[in-house]
Amino acid sequence: MKNSTKFIIVELEGRKIRIPQGLTVIEALWDTGYDVKRGIGCLSGLCGACTVAFIEKGSTKVKFGLGCQKVAEEGLNVIMMPCFPSRAARYAMEAMAHPLEELGAHYPELYTCNDCGACNVCPEWINVAGVMKFAKDGDYEAAASRVTDCIMCGLCASRCPRSIAPQYVALYIQRALARERPFPPNLAKRLAQVESLAYETEWSRIAAMGDDELKALCAAMEGL
Ligand code: SF4
Ligand code: SF4
Ligand code: FES
Numbered sequence: 001m002k003n004s005t006k007f008i009i010v011e012l013e014g015r016k017i018r019i020p021q022g023l024t025v026i027e028a029l030w031d032t033g034y035d036v037k038r039g040i041g042c043l044s045g046l047c048g049a050c051t052v053a054f055i056e057k058g059s060t061k062v063k064f065g066l067g068c069q070k071v072a073e074e075g076l077n078v079i080m081m082p083c084f085p086s087r088a089a090r091y092a093m094e095a096m097a098h099p100l101e102e103l104g105a106h107y108p109e110l111y112t113c114n115d116c117g118a119c120n121v122c123p124e125w126i127n128v129a130g131v132m133k134f135a136k137d138g139d140y141e142a143a144a145s146r147v148t149d150c151i152m153c154g155l156c157a158s159r160c161p162r163s164i165a166p167q168y169v170a171l172y173i174q175r176a177l178a179r180e181r182p183f184p185p186n187l188a189k190r191l192a193q194v195e196s197l198a199y200e201t202e203w204s205r206i207a208a209m210g211d212d213e214l215k216a217l218c219a220a221m222e223g224l
Contacts, residue, residue: 011077025052025067025078039080043068048153051123054078064121064155084158086165089172099176100140107169110136112162119156119166124149128156128166135169144174 006021012028019028026043029036041047050067057075067080089106093099104111113136119128126147134143147170157165193199209217 008074010072025070028072045069048151051081065123084154086157088168109164118159140173
């Protein structure tokens with residue numbers, strides 16, 4: 001039978017190489033015998049471990065992305081990014097009366113941000129420079145609401161000329177806001193149920209079920 005696999009030429013980690021079409025960068029590296037383990041996590045675009053830098057055919061612009069999501073196309077020139085050092089402040093937020101007021105004490109470099117936009121390389125399409133501007137200006141709700149998709153890949157920090165780690169600044173703001181908001185009543189109710197083992201009898205019943213009973217239970221729940 002005729003093999004219909006199409007092949008393309010890409011430059012992987014500085015080596016021109018022929019690979020089957022349709023592979024992601026990580027798959028292409030594995031396909032060509034690279035024993036890549038560092039920088040591989042979920043393979044689903046969620047953990048942010050597999051950052052890559054690349055230039056597409058015909059372009060002069062270096063772009064950034066995730067190796068497990070970026071599909072290798074003809075002429076792609078790509079490398080895996082090294083793990084980049086970012087400073088994460090040490091703090092005990094539970095001991096702070098108003099953690100948002102202490103943001104500057106923990107991340108003073110935030111206020112050296114010059115709005116250059118170099119951090120706008122986010123694989124989750126977050127406008128990182130915009131988030132940092134809101135943070136500097138004290139509009140914390142605006143900053144937090146725009147960064148919920150952050151996967152902590154650190155690409156933004158790797159570009160910043162002022163050594164700001166936007167992902168950690170944003171995380172601080174999200175944590176601080178969560179502490180300053182009233183505790184969600186539904187969550188409080190559910191935690192109390194868990195602590196009082198309210199579901200223990202039901203879990204024991206489910207744990208004792210066989211495959212057929214479990215399938216029937218799932219089917220019944222899907223119909224709810
Ligand atoms: S905000 Fe920064 S750390 Fe978060 S996903 Fe975007 S580039 Fe990665
Ligand atoms: S790269 Fe750094 S200095 Fe430039 S906008 Fe982003 S956080 Fe600010
Ligand atoms: S391996 Fe987790 S985002 Fe790529």
